Amino acid sequence: MRTILLGLLTLAALSAQNTVVIQNGIIxxxxxxxxxxSVVIVNGKxxxxxxxxxxxxxxxxxDASGKHVIPGIIDCHTHIAVDAINEGSVSVSSMVGVDDVVNNERMDIYRALAGGVTTANVLHGSANAIGGRNVVLKMRWGKDADGLVFKEAKPGLKMALGENPKRQGMQTTGFGAQAGQQNLRYPGTRMGVEDVIREAFTNAxxxxxxxxxxxxKKAKGEMALPPRRDLQLETLVEVLEGKRLVHAHCYRADEILMLLRVSQEFGFKIATLQHVLEGYKVAKEIAAAxxxxSTFSDWWSYKVEAYDAIPYNAAVLQKKGVLVSLNSxxxxxxxxxxxxxxEAGKIMKYGGMTEDEALxxxxxxPAKQLGIDQLVxxxxxxxxxxxxIYDKDPLSIFSKVxxxxxxxxxYFDRDGDMSARPxxxxxxxxxxEKEKETDRRNAPQTRRPS
Structure with missing residues (x-):
């Protein structure tokens, strides 16, 4: 009986250690x-x-009296915390992934955390019509690379349309004997980008x-040799079978429609159109699909593809029935x-969204877009x-995390951060100073002539 009582007391003590109550906040x-x-947290939930x-x-x-409490911010498109972004040497790089190059020591993890971001979809770059695998991270500063990974998140794949993948097709060398010569790599046009995608999924x-x-044949007991593994196509088969989400970089309305048609033809699902700055022109078609x-709040005219962007894009898309997120x-x-x-606060200005809609x-x-909305x-x-926890309204430019x-x-405490800085x-x-002293002692000594 004494052993059972001690066990119950130990469990109660452990439970108390893992229990947090955020009291009297604006939730x-x-x-x-x-x-x-108030919010009660037990064992991380x-x-x-x-x-x-x-x-x-x-x-x-x-004590959160007079303060504001929101869910952790989720960024559906980032390139932080990794030591490589693009494998731009080929048009289809689905065999590589940024999940292999997560660097847990990158300060951008901590800086994102200090801005209230708790989860980020870290994507391959947009140099390829079909890029590499993504990784979803939680900003668990201090954990190792594996400890950052949001393991319950569904895996994804980056795709890209427009200027970025096509401009990779015409590269000019800038050094050596070949300086000034052009190195051609297919595709070099927008229609070539579509062809690359079609060919890749046909092969898949x-x-x-x-x-x-x-x-x-194996199930029937027949003798058969397995096909040769192709890591590039394996990833695309996961897309075809709905096991991997597609996040597609795009700008122009015509190319958005093109990718929607291609995805329907091959039967794969696009989770998000990323950037999608001309999405407002084809909002009904995006919603129907x-x-x-996942777009920007008010970025435009920073390159030719972005000239038709408008700050009302997010609001128009949402009002037409599209699930919309804002990314960095x-x-x-x-x-x-x-x-x-x-950035979310701007959506209330551009489009008349409510506070809850903006948040x-x-x-x-973005949690829904990443398939993690049952968790976060x-x-x-x-x-x-x-x-x-913010000190003021989270949509105000004057608020601080x-x-x-x-x-x-x-994982972050502003007062603790400030006091630790000195x-x-x-x-x-x-x-x-120690490094300078070591360098000075190890420097070669110059002998004076005798």
Whole structure:
């Protein structure tokens, strides 16, 4: 009996250690309205949300009085935290993936975290008509590369239309004996990009059939040699079978329609059209295809393809029935990622969206586009406790992130960051001085002539 009692007390103590209550905050649930109340977190998950909650004994209390609590921000298109983005030497690079080059020491992870971003869809670049595999990360600063990966997220693949993949077809060398010569690589036109995609999926269908025929013979007990593995086509077969999501870089309306037709012809699903700056022109067609759009708030005219972009794009797409998110497309530095909250605020100005609709574009909508909305994206019981506490309204340019929780664990604290800066600066200065002293001692000595 004594052993059972001790066991129960130990369990209670452990539960208390893993319990956090964020009290008296303005809770933006996104999906169930805004309340003034509290959030209970046990073992990394939200167990209760309400105006009045039961506070477990021994729980850590976080006072959020007068502050705003939102779900962790989800960026559906980034290039942070990886040491390579493009494998631009071929037109189809589905055999490679940024999942292999995650660098957990990149400071852009911490900077994104400090801006309230808890999850990011890290994509291959847009140099290829069909690019490489993506990886979805949580900003668990301090974890190793594998510890950053959002393992429940569905795998994806990058595709690209327009200027980027076609301009790779005409490259001019700038050094050596070949300087100034042009190196041709197919495709070099927009219609060539479409052909590359069609040919790749035609080959993938044939490859898929070869393996199905082999498996059928094996099931019957017949002797058969397995087809030769093709890592490039294996990834595309996963797309055809709905096991891998497609995230397609695009700008122009004509090319958007082209890709929708190609996907319907080959029977694969496009999860998101990325950038999709002329999406407002073909919003009905995108909605009818059941395809999501991940766009910018108000970027335009930064290249020829973007000249017809308008800041009302996100609102028009949403009003036509398209699931819309806002993304940063950030690489090193996480510059725009750190203010995706105010990017969402712009949507209230450009298009008259409500506060919940604007917040949804950086929380629950990208969660749906990545297939993780049952886990994150809103403040609801049963979901992973990815939460951000702001000192003011999160859609205000004057607001600051105070604390960030991922899986119920605090990964960022503004006060702690500020107070630690003098110590870290002193440590950095000491290390630099030590390095200089080491270099001085190891420098070759010049002998004076005798």
């Amino acid at each position: 933006h649930t996104v999906t169930k309205g805004t309340i003034t109340g 939200i167990t209760e949300v309400g105006e009045k909650v039961m506070t477990p004994a021994g729980a850590k209390i976080v 269908k044939e490859y898929q059939k070869e393996w199905k025929d082999y498996e059928a 059941g395809v999501g759009a 497309d950030d690489a090193g530095g996480a510059e725009l990622m750190r203010r995706l909250n105010t 949804a574009m950086i929380t629950i909508n 994206g809103s403040i609801e019981a049963g979901k992973q406790a990815d939460l951000v 105070e604390k960030v929780f991922i899986d119920g664990q605090q 110590r870290k600066e002193a440590e950095k200065k000491g290390l630099l």
